[in-house]
Amino acid sequence: MPVPRVDVARRRDLLAPGDNRRLSRNVRSGEWVRVAPGSYVVREAWAALTPIERHRLRVDEVVLRLQTPAVVSHLAAAALWDIDVLGPWPTAVDVTIGRTTGGRSGGALRRHALGLDGVERIPFGRHEVTSAAQTALDLARALPFVRAVTAVDQALWSQRRGGPLCTKDELLQALERGGPRRGDVRARRAIDAGEALAANVRETQVRVVAIGLGFGIPRLQERRVLRSGRLVFGDLYSPDHDHWVEIDGRGKYLSPQFGAGRAPADIVLDEKDRENEIRREVRGFSRLGATDADHPGRMYDILTGDGLPSTKPRPRTR
Structure with a gap:
């Protein structure tokens, strides 16, 4: 992985008489973040990583x-x-x-x-x-x-x-x-x-938790060409029940890489059209938030509520 392109201020490199005092003042005010002993980064640059x-x-x-x-x-x-x-x-x-x-x-x-x-x-x-x-x-x-x-x-x-x-x-x-x-x-x-098709850690988490909750072993990155000719990939797919599962993170709507210059509202509308097309071609459809798998009971309720059966009872929650 390449080193992030961030300017790092190191105490050992400070030569001017007031540099150390200025750095200490910036750290106390919160303008700079301590990365490691003697190494500091501007807070805005740190937050962007x-x-x-x-x-x-x-x-x-x-x-x-x-x-x-x-x-x-x-x-x-x-x-x-x-x-x-x-x-x-x-x-x-x-x-x-x-x-x-x-x-x-x-x-x-x-x-x-x-x-x-x-x-x-x-x-x-x-x-x-x-x-x-x-x-x-x-x-x-x-x-x-x-x-x-x-x-x-x-x-x-x-x-x-x-x-x-x-x-x-x-x-x-x-x-x-x-x-x-x-x-x-x-x-x-x-x-x-382990699976080779999980694109991110949330996809892995949802898959592992879903299997543990009794929803069976899903296929990853299910590939479909819809009737409109649109090519789509599903995060998880249950072949036994023809049930499609999407995992939504905020990055889908806010990430510059995903948005490609589109406004968030346009992305939401396009995603809704995509979902409607998929729903017409599968028996069941579920949309999970990125953190739903942190709460197995909530995830169980969403999937069973959308018609995906489980072989296990609902997990007990505090």
Whole structure:
């Protein structure tokens, strides 16, 4: 993933007598954001970055200051490989160290004393970073199931520019390399659940939660040519019940890349026309908000209310 193009102010580079005082004043006022110890970015520039871009910038700034070579891993390596993961990004940078190396996490680093035997890594400046397959495997071992599958899906994503970062076979080979490790059972389950067609972490989350709620295994990126000749792709599709599922995020209506210069109202109207055409050609249609899968009971109600049957009862909610 390329380094975000953002001007970074570093204390060690400030030479003018008043620079340090000016920087401290800007940080206290909120005009500048602390990215890493001694590194700051204008708040507007920081806000314009995506969460994964922010973490990539943080990784670069922290690694730049390290005096001894390190192995960047886990979520820090994920940011470098552009492996998005559901949930918040940490404020510390992950590194993997030897089992007997010692040293505790703290400050800008989060150390994982897991050992480096069998850990696949490549050069990263004077440091190293775990390979894409190793990174996805490390996250699959460490994260809760749904978040783990999002990492696996992102590594396998077939529509990525330049192609997928790895294959499922490579993930399984990495799992066997170096002998048994804690989290192997969890990782194998996440790898088995991985799919190469999930375009983003919310699609992965909805798929995994839907399967857990008893809605069966859907097809991803269902391709249809409508009667009007329009080519459409569905996020999820249940072939057993001819049920089409769309996942709506705010980016669909606000993103410059998606909008291509169109007004949000025009995008909404076009999306409504598209939905009406699809509804005429399938038995059932559901539209989920980007965060509905955060609330399984709500998601269950939406899908069953739209006519998609489940083999399980509604989940209990607090």
